[in-house]
């Protein structure tokens with residue numbers, strides 16, 4: 001067996017269908033690209049059409065199979081519509097990546113119910129509803145991969161964690177509940193845990209060179225995260241090689257969390 005066919009057996013996503021929420025920006029975009037380049041047909045879901053179309057155009061120009069669905073995941077109807085439309089493109093997904101997320105940062109004492117509700121809807125409820133939509137089908141077909149993008153704030157308070165940290169903590173619990181429900185049917189459910197990653201989500205913090213340097217110094221690798229740092233971990237969790245890994249939180253943070 002050549003090394004290429006061995007690696008293919010472990011990691012190739014040929015023939016798989018993936019849905020990646022938040023696939024038009026930052027970490028989600030890098031993961032969508034990685035899954036597509038590893039062979040999956042990928043549907044990305046977010047609100048803004050221009051960013052969605054630009055991402056898909058780039059992937060298709062690269063020889064990948066990709067499509068987009070515009071939907072607002074902050075409402076239950078929006079999630080249901082997104083799920084239905086996404087499954088129409090290449091069929092029911094084998095891989096679901098929940099990367100769409102928002103971080104509104106009012107301190108706890110100033111947190112309004114609107115911020116709480118929106119944060120929970122996008123960061124927690126949409127991943128739950130999409131899991132309910134696609135998980136049972138994956139279990140029936142005997143293969144599935146659910147990957148949530150959480151945050152170090154699922155584990156510790158950091159820069160006004162407010163409602164955001166709560167939503168991410170619950171998302172890690174959701175992964176464990178889903179893993180418990182479906183792992184025996186071949187469906188693994190895990191989370192990737194970023195540290196500080198330079199994406200549009202962090203535009204304000206990323207534009208302060210002193211803060212950026214201080215955060216980089218808190219890692220072991222010596223730099224802040226880049227969206228591309230998630231490519232390998234996502235392909236691994238989406239493929240056959242990770243079949244015995246489930247219910248886990250895998251930190252992709254340059255050692256931030258253990259320093």
Ligand SMILES: NC(=O)c1ccc[n+]([C@@H]2O[C@H](COP(=O)([O-])OP(=O)(O)OC[C@H]3O[C@@H](n4cnc5c(N)ncnc54)[C@H](OP(=O)(O)O)[C@@H]3O)[C@@H](O)[C@H]2O)c1
Pocket residue numbers: 021022023024025026027028029045046047048049051071072073074098099100101102103122149150151152193194195196197198199200201202
């Ligand atoms: N960057 C970091 O340092 C960091 C750290 C820890 C965790 N994370 C997590 O990693 C994930 C990705 O973050 P990122 O840094 O890549 O952020 P990003 O670049 O801001 O991307 C967020 C994505 O989510 C989509 N989105 C937001 N609200 C949505 C809604 N209501 N409906 C549908 N799509 C929506 C956005 O597209 P539209 O705006 O067009 O809808 C965009 O595609 C998030 O879950 C975030 O919490 C990031």
